[in-house]
Amino acid sequence: MDVLSKLEILADAAKYDVACTSSGVNRKASPGQIGSAASCGICHSFAADGRCISLLKVLMGNHCAFDCRYCVNRRTNDVRRAAFSPREIADLTMQFYRRNYIEGLFLSSAVERNPDYATEQMIVALRLLRKEYRFAGYIHVKGIPGTDKSLIASLGLLADRISINIELPSQASLNLLAPDKSKASILDPMGYVTEQIADYKSLALRRQGFSAAASFAPAGQSTQMIIGATPDSDLQILRLTESLYRKYRLKRVFFSAYMPVVSDGLLPAIDSRPPLLREHRLYQADWLLRFYGFSASELLTESNNSFNPYVDPKCNWALNNPDFFPLEINTASREELLRVPGIGVTGTRRILAARRQASLTFADLQKLGVVIKRAQYFVTCNGRRPEDLPVAPDTVLRGLISERLLAEGRKGWLGEPEPEQLSYIREHPLLEGGVPGWQLVNK
Amino acid sequence: MATGEQIVYLYDGSFPGLMCALYESLHRNCLPEDVCSEDSAVLYLYPTQRIITDEGQARSFQKWILEHCGSDVLTFVRHGFLSCLARREIRILRFLRLARERGPRVLDMLQHDDVLPLHRAVLHLRRESHLLKGFVHFSLRQGVLVATIGPRNQVLPLLAEHFCTRFSAERFLIHDSTNNMVLMHDPPRTELLSVTGVELSAKDQGEEDIEALWRLFYDTIDVSGRENPRLRMSLMPKRYWSFMTEFQEQGTGPR
Ligand code: SF4
Numbered sequence: 065m066d067v068l069s070k071l072e073i074l075a076d077a078a079k080y081d082v083a084c085t086s087s088g089v090n091r092k093a094s095p096g097q098i099g100s101a102a103s104c105g106i107c108h109s110f111a112a113d114g115r116c117i118s119l120l121k122v123l124m125g126n127h128c129a130f131d132c133r134y135c136v137n138r139r140t141n142d143v144r145r146a147a148f149s150p151r152e153i154a155d156l157t158m159q160f161y162r163r164n165y166i167e168g169l170f171l172s173s174a175v176e177r178n179p180d181y182a183t184e185q186m187i188v189a190l191r192l193l194r195k196e197y198r199f200a201g202y203i204h205v206k207g208i209p210g211t212d213k214s215l216i217a218s219l220g221l222l223a224d225r226i227s228i229n230i231e232l233p234s235q236a237s238l239n240l241l242a243p244d245k246s247k248a249s250i251l252d253p254m255g256y257v258t259e260q261i262a263d264y265k266s267l268a269l270r271r272q273g274f275s276a277a278a279s280f281a282p283a284g285q286s287t288q289m290i291i292g293a294t295p296d297s298d299l300q301i302l303r304l305t306e307s308l309y310r311k312y313r314l315k316r317v318f319f320s321a322y323m324p325v326v327s328d329g330l331l332p333a334i335d336s337r338p339p340l341l342r343e344h345r346l347y348q349a350d351w352l353l354r355f356y357g358f359s360a361s362e363l364l365t366e367s368n369n370s371f372n373p374y375v376d377p378k379c380n381w382a383l384n385n386p387d388f389f390p391l392e393i394n395t396a397s398r399e400e401l402l403r404v405p406g407i408g409v410t411g412t413r414r415i416l417a418a419r420r421q422a423s424l425t426f427a428d429l430q431k432l433g434v435v436i437k438r439a440q441y442f443v444t445c446n447g448r449r450p451e452d453l454p455v456a457p458d459t460v461l462r463g464l465i466s467e468r469l470l471a472e473g474r475k476g477w478l479g480e481p482e483p484e485q486l487s488y489i490r491e492h493p494l495l496e497g498g499v500p501g502w503q504l505v506n507k
Numbered sequence: 508m509a510t511g512e513q514i515v516y517l518y519d520g521s522f523p524g525l526m527c528a529l530y531e532s533l534h535r536n537c538l539p540e541d542v543c544s545e546d547s548a549v550l551y552l553y554p555t556q557r558i559i560t561d562e563g564q565a566r567s568f569q570k571w572i573l574e575h576c577g578s579d580v581l582t583f584v585r586h587g588f589l590s591c592l593a594r595r596e597i598r599i600l601r602f603l604r605l606a607r608e609r610g611p612r613v614l615d616m617l618q619h620d621d622v623l624p625l626h627r628a629v630l631h632l633r634r635e636s637h638l639l640k641g642f643v644h645f646s647l648r649q650g651v652l653v654a655t656i657g658p659r660n661q662v663l664p665l666l667a668e669h670f671c672t673r674f675s676a677e678r679f680l681i682h683d684s685t686n687n688m689v690l691m692h693d694p695p696r697t698e699l700l701s702v703t704g705v706e707l708s709a710k711d712q713g714e715e716d717i718e719a720l721w722r723l724f725y726d727t728i729d730v731s732g733r734e735n736p737r738l739r740m741s742l743m744p745k746r747y748w749s750f751m752t753e754f755q756e757q758g759t760g761p762r
Contacts, residue, residue, distance in 0.1 A: 075723075075727040080730070093675055098673075102640070107638075109641070111730075112729040112739060113730055114735040114737075115733075159720075162645070162677070321733075323730060323733070421612060428618035431617055432617050
């Protein structure tokens with residue numbers, strides 16, 4: 065089979081892994097090497113679905129000994145199978161890299177024979193790239209559940225990032241849909257990677273100034289979970305995400321809306337649409353955990369365990385916590401500002417810098433990049449609310465909800481004329497000036 | 508306060524030339540109506556004053572900016588000059604007058620009218636150059652990696668370091684067709700040149716095959732059921748597409 069046909073099969077089989085970031089490590093080529101890595105990450109194109117294309121994302125091969133029911137490559141599925149040789153992978157990477165199509169390689173594999181054999185094949189390919197081709201670009205490699213630690217150790221010394229995918233967010237779902245995998249076969253190697261990263265980092269610190277120490281997955285570790293294939297709730301997923309950041313020091317947790325690829329009585333019907341909005345809300349919540357100082361238990365509770373489809377998780381939190389507001393822009397702390405809907409990380413930084421120069425008005429906020437139509441319900445400038453604060457319910461809704469979602473809601477989205485989540489927002493006292501603290505402010 | 512004067516400064520269009528014009532204004536404490544490049548085809552309603560470019564004076568003025576306002580302000584001014592903002596020269600002048608008063612902190616004063624438009628223009632330049640670090644796609648022609656881009660801003664000075672580090676041992680050439688400039692790397696030399704045009708030699712043998720592989724990869728990676736053309740367009744505006752391999756049919760595009 066020629067490389068073109070293999071690429072078609074093996075890129076197609078790899079595309080459901082959503083991670084394609086090349087961020088987290090800065091590196092310059094030393095003499096004789098080719099390539100570099102930029103910590104901010106670089107996109108070389110965008111696919112039709114709007115996702116960044118940064119890495120050559122392929123499987124080494126898609127012959128699989130496992131039978132995960134949600135996966136196209138499962139043993140019992142009837143698909144075209146192919147395998148690259150390590151040399152073919154290395155050559156393709158270099159040809160694409162030289163033309164600046166990519167930042168590097170994202171190499172993964174189905175379980176060809178067994179986890180160790182499949183991993184050994186990947187190691188050979190990465191060695192070719194790093195040692196023979198002197199490639200200094202970015203490499204993300206997948207750790208296969210159940211792989212021996214010694215092989216994971218070799219991977220970590222060759223790659224910038226390792227990911228071992230959890231895929232299903234609970235033990236029950238795992239038992240049901242991925243009979244060859246267990247919680248331990250995923251979490252053990254993940255924990256091992258976490259330890260190795262920490263060990264190599266402290267070693268590098270101690271050796272500083274003596275010699276360039278080897279690094280182990282310097283761009284860290286990530287994982288992915290499939291959303292919507294199983295009945296797990298947003299709260300369960302977010303809690304798991306939070307503990308992965310805390311306990312395993314993961315750099316990223318990715319979510320992938322389940323796209324039915326095989327018919328199976330245990331899975332959503334083959335013609336069901338991927339829950340893209342739910343995936344989007346989870347990503348927003350993930351940002352709140354990582355950059356905004358929120359915890360999972362603030363965003364969702366047992367009695368309210370899924371996100372409001374109409375407003376983003378931060379706005380939802382604000383509506384549920386009216387006592388926290390209004391905040392005074394000219395005195396609020398960084399942590400407080402970060403909690404205001406319509407103010408992001410950049411906006412917060414700009415506000416803190418600008419207010420040292422002069423006290424800020426609503427007109428200034430606009431210039432600093434704050435989304436006024438959202439933030440105006442939650443802040444004051446020098447003790448005042450905006451003079452023309454819109455309170456007509458429709459205007460309020462349009463300020464907090466994107467036009468598109470509002471239109472869909474009105475059409476009877478989810479099959480109801482006015483979904484409950486929508487009327488909850490429309491009738492919220494905070495937005496009518498009905499909260500005691502608010503009325504005082506206006507006088 | 509400077510006296511506003513009904514006069515237009517004419518400079519030679521170069522960065523040192525602009526530095527001398529700004530020096531002239533700040534030094535004499537005179538705020539001209541406008542500062543324009545000699546070759547801009549504007550009809551001036553005011554008397555003009557021609558500024559002589561003096562490299563030494565330009566250097567010492569930059570040193571003054573560095574010492575009084577800090578390196579971030581100097582970089583900001585340089586980037587402002589490379590941006591595509593209309594009347595950027597007079598805006599840089601107004602910005603520097605404020606910087607003289609406020610020092611390095613001037614960069615935090617986004618709410619100020621002499622800062623915000625320039626800040627947005629500089630951000631636009633920096634974003635565009637970041638995008639192009641990825642969107643520049645080379646093809647091999649006579650052993651040289653060649654790419655053409657059509658940016659809005661003058662991004663080549665910002666791209667030079669990135670590409671020279673990444674492809675330090677490669678010979679490459681990036682042609683900015685908007686600003687008629689070329690970045691040439693022929694190790695160990697790197698040059699930034701003004702050109703009137705670039706004639707491309709034919710693609711090397713085997714190049715079409717690799718481009719076909721890339722196009723196949725691009726088409727395959729798309730997950731049907733997730734299409735979001737609006738999102739793609741906002742992340743990768745259409746004006747960049749015609750220069751990118753994945754949007755060229757086999758055998759089309761610059762041969
Ligand atoms: S092990 Fe990986 S490739 Fe194999 S069936 Fe499971 S998810 Fe698919």
